[in-house]
Amino acid sequence: MSAPNSKRGSYFLITPMALIFAIFLVVPLLTIVVVSFWDYDEYRILPDFIFENYSYLLGSSVTWQIYLNTFKYAALTWAFTLGIGFTVAYFLAFYVRSLTWQIILFMVCTIPFWTSNIIRMISWIPFLGRNGLLNQALMGTGIIHEPLEFLLFSDFAVVLADVHLYTLFMVVPIFNSMMRIDRSLIEAARDNGASGWATLRHIIVPLSKPGIAIGSIFVITVVMGDFITVRLMSGGQSASVGLQISNEIGMLQYPAAAASAVVLLITVLLIVTALLRLVDIRKEL
Amino acid sequence: MTTEKKSKLKSILPGKDVTRRGFLKGAAATAGVAIGSGAITGFPTIWAQNIKNVTLRQFGTGVSNINAVADKVKEDLGFTLQMTALDSDAVAQRAVTQPNSFDIADIEYWICKKVFPAGTLQPMDVAKIKNYDKISPLFITGKLTPDSKIAQGTAPHKVGFVDGPDSTDFASAPTQWMTLIPTIYNADTLGIRPDLIGRPINSWAELLNPEFKGKASILNIPAIGIMDAAMVSEAMGEITYGDKGNMTQEEINKTIALMIEAKRAGQFRAFWKSFDESVNLMASGEVVIQSMWSPAIAAVRSKGIECKYQPLKEGYRAWGGGIGLAKHLSGLELEAAYEYINWYLSGWVGAYLNRQGYYSAAPDTAKTFMSDDEWGYWMEGKEAKGDVMSPEGKVMEKAGAVRDGGSYEERMGHVACWNSVMDENKHMVRKWNEFIAA
Numbered sequence: 001m002s003a004p005n006s007k008r009g010s011y012f013l014i015t016p017m018a019l020i021f022a023i024f025l026v027v028p029l030l031t032i033v034v035v036s037f038w039d040y041d042e043y044r045i046l047p048d049f050i051f052e053n054y055s056y057l058l059g060s061s062v063t064w065q066i067y068l069n070t071f072k073y074a075a076l077t078w079a080f081t082l083g084i085g086f087t088v089a090y091f092l093a094f095y096v097r098s099l100t101w102q103i104i105l106f107m108v109c110t111i112p113f114w115t116s117n118i119i120r121m122i123s124w125i126p127f128l129g130r131n132g133l134l135n136q137a138l139m140g141t142g143i144i145h146e147p148l149e150f151l152l153f154s155d156f157a158v159v160l161a162d163v164h165l166y167t168l169f170m171v172v173p174i175f176n177s178m179m180r181i182d183r184s185l186i187e188a189a190r191d192n193g194a195s196g197w198a199t200l201r202h203i204i205v206p207l208s209k210p211g212i213a214i215g216s217i218f219v220i221t222v223v224m225g226d227f228i229t230v231r232l233m234s235g236g237q238s239a240s241v242g243l244q245i246s247n248e249i250g251m252l253q254y255p256a257a258a259a260s261a262v263v264l265l266i267t268v269l270l271i272v273t274a275l276l277r278l279v280d281i282r283k284e285l
Numbered sequence: 286m287t288t289e290k291k292s293k294l295k296s297i298l299p300g301k302d303v304t305r306r307g308f309l310k311g312a313a314a315t316a317g318v319a320i321g322s323g324a325i326t327g328f329p330t331i332w333a334q335n336i337k338n339v340t341l342r343q344f345g346t347g348v349s350n351i352n353a354v355a356d357k358v359k360e361d362l363g364f365t366l367q368m369t370a371l372d373s374d375a376v377a378q379r380a381v382t383q384p385n386s387f388d389i390a391d392i393e394y395w396i397c398k399k400v401f402p403a404g405t406l407q408p409m410d411v412a413k414i415k416n417y418d419k420i421s422p423l424f425i426t427g428k429l430t431p432d433s434k435i436a437q438g439t440a441p442h443k444v445g446f447v448d449g450p451d452s453t454d455f456a457s458a459p460t461q462w463m464t465l466i467p468t469i470y471n472a473d474t475l476g477i478r479p480d481l482i483g484r485p486i487n488s489w490a491e492l493l494n495p496e497f498k499g500k501a502s503i504l505n506i507p508a509i510g511i512m513d514a515a516m517v518s519e520a521m522g523e524i525t526y527g528d529k530g531n532m533t534q535e536e537i538n539k540t541i542a543l544m545i546e547a548k549r550a551g552q553f554r555a556f557w558k559s560f561d562e563s564v565n566l567m568a569s570g571e572v573v574i575q576s577m578w579s580p581a582i583a584a585v586r587s588k589g590i591e592c593k594y595q596p597l598k599e600g601y602r603a604w605g606g607g608i609g610l611a612k613h614l615s616g617l618e619l620e621a622a623y624e625y626i627n628w629y630l631s632g633w634v635g636a637y638l639n640r641q642g643y644y645s646a647a648p649d650t651a652k653t654f655m656s657d658d659e660w661g662y663w664m665e666g667k668e669a670k671g672d673v674m675s676p677e678g679k680v681m682e683k684a685g686a687v688r689d690g691g692s693y694e695e696r697m698g699h700v701a702c703w704n705s706v707m708d709e710n711k712h713m714v715r716k717w718n719e720f721i722a723a
Contacts, residue, residue: 237553
């Protein structure tokens with residue numbers, strides 16, 4: 001370990017990765033941070049060092065509303081994807097006995113991902129619309145008499161699309177964690193008279209925690225930064241942080257967009273740090 | 286060098302007895318041969334050969350960047366026109382920050398108001414523009430007919446001229462130096478689904494009528510959306526504006542407050558940003574009344590769904606664009622650019638644009654390239670005798686159709702406000718974002 005040769009060898013081996021990170025992650029991020037202090041007018045960005053972008057952003061009630069809205073989407077999506085993802089993973093890991101079937105069913109879960117996520121999202125629009133398939137079916141069977149308006153261009157539609165898009169991100173890591181659980185632990189629990197629930201609570205959930213944490217990081221970071229789902233599914237009537245950044249870029253207000261991006265990045269990093277505090281992924285992996 | 290070329294060019298340009306159209310036809314017919322070298326003695330064939338090597342780079346918004354125009358330029362004038370389509374924000378940014386990346390800028394008039402003072406464009410000498418007197422008076426005096434009222438907002442004539450060849454100050458009256466040659470313009474209004482509304486609509490105020498709760502939409506492009514919102518607020522009698530195209534902070538705040546109130550009450554089904562979104566909202570019946578653009582109406586109708594571009598008593602919100610010359614153009618390239626502009630106004634493009642449902646800068650020249658029936662339908666508000674065809678040869682309307690809003694004078698003569706950029710633009714955009722987030 002401490003031999004100079006092997007140390008040099010380690011440095012040599014990590015160089016490519018370090019370079020890639022430096023060029024494609026660190027440099028762009030620093031650029032964004034620098035630009036967030038610049039000034040701008042209608043058509044230009046002007047090198048400067050001002051705090052106006054941040055003071056406006058943090059002082060505006062719109063920002064707080066947008067963050068609240070984004071947190072709402074993230075929390076709801078997280079709760080539903082966790083519920084569905086955990087159940088699906090549990091079924092695959094503990095109910096499906098044969099490895100072949102596990103692989104087949106797992107592949108089935110990925111079939112929707114063979115199309116682009118924009119297409120998966122847009123397909124909801126004719127389905128949920130006022131004259132859409134669902135409303136027609138419900139009215140045809142006489143369950144409702146007026147079309148349900150909340151189905152499309154609403155928070156419901158946004159969360160539905162998010163859950164549809166990102167549940168697999170939850171299934172995969174949880175399934176992975178569950179497959180690592182030593183089956184003899186479950187047998188031991190049963191032998192000692194633990195009920196199904198008790199086994200789930202005291203053995204499976206704690207041991208699936210790393211998977212749950214990784215899945216949560218995936219889902220929360222994606223939803224926090226999303227803009228296209230919110231725009232299409234809310235019919236442009238709701239805002240999210242990502243959408244705000246996208247609008248600012250559209251209006252060439254790059255410094256304002258950079259400031260928003262920095263604040264969002266810090267927010268997401270705080271969330272991820274909090275999650276990692278709760279679960280020590282490194283220890284569990 | 287430059288002046289020499291200019292004088293040579295002047296000598297070869299046809300006199301008044303030769304019509305522009307005839308000249309172009311002749312030029313096309315003798316493509317490859319020096320233009321009229323037999324008729325005009327001493328004309329150096331070098332020039333005609335050189336101009337074919339010229340490439341002009343034009344950039345602008347999608348509506349007027351039409352490939353068919355570039356092809357026709359190659360055919361008629363011999364030189365190459367490269368087109369780049371960008372969105373309006375990017376167009377404005379490029380015109381200011383990358384002045385050497387283009388030769389011809391195709392920009393909207395409200396963008397011109399911001400861009401021209403940056404000094405990256407040069408004004409055009411109207412003495413060199415052959416059909417200058419045919420250009421619609423909307424762009425010269427702002428009055429379509431002598432007794433029309435001048436509309437609010439960035440009316441094109443207000444930014445159409447500068448004081449001198451090197452000036453960037455807009456002139457208050459027409460001068461010899463024109464900033465943009467108009468290319469394409471139109472009058473926008475609300476689109477409705479007459480089959481789902483079932484009664485006449487005649488005011489902008491109807492957009493916020495509770496009768497259409499959850500079935501209305503407005504476009505979410507702040508600079509244009511705010512104007513539609515202002516047309517609505519004024520029609521409702523809630524707010525009176527000094528100039529809807531340049532509102533005060535208080536006017537902006539009041540307008541947005543009204544819109545937020547309507548949004549919270551559930552008036553809007555959605556906000557749209559792109560052309561296809563507006564088409565889908567209307568075609569699916571999610572929305573029955575909304576801000577709309579004329580090609581979107583055509584797209585809804587082409588699905589066999591009733592949709593009307595409803596004229597309203599308060600008038601239209603108009604927009605328009607034009608082409609300007611880059612500051613760096615000189616010599617042969619500048620001459621080629623003038624050739625292009627003269628060709629642009631000579632009628633072929635005008636007819637092409639008119640057939641798309643837009644209006645062209647010099648209607649009289651376009652007329653010679655359109656059939657009587659086409660002219661009657663698009664420009665005079667007459668019933669179409671045969672099927673109305675798009676420039677690409679698709680049937681747009683069946684025989685017997687009448688254009689919504691009627692004739693050119695009826696539509697362009699009732700403009701209430703032109704698209705514009707406000708002095709309080711930053712404030713407006715921030716308030717608009719509050720409306721979207723509310």
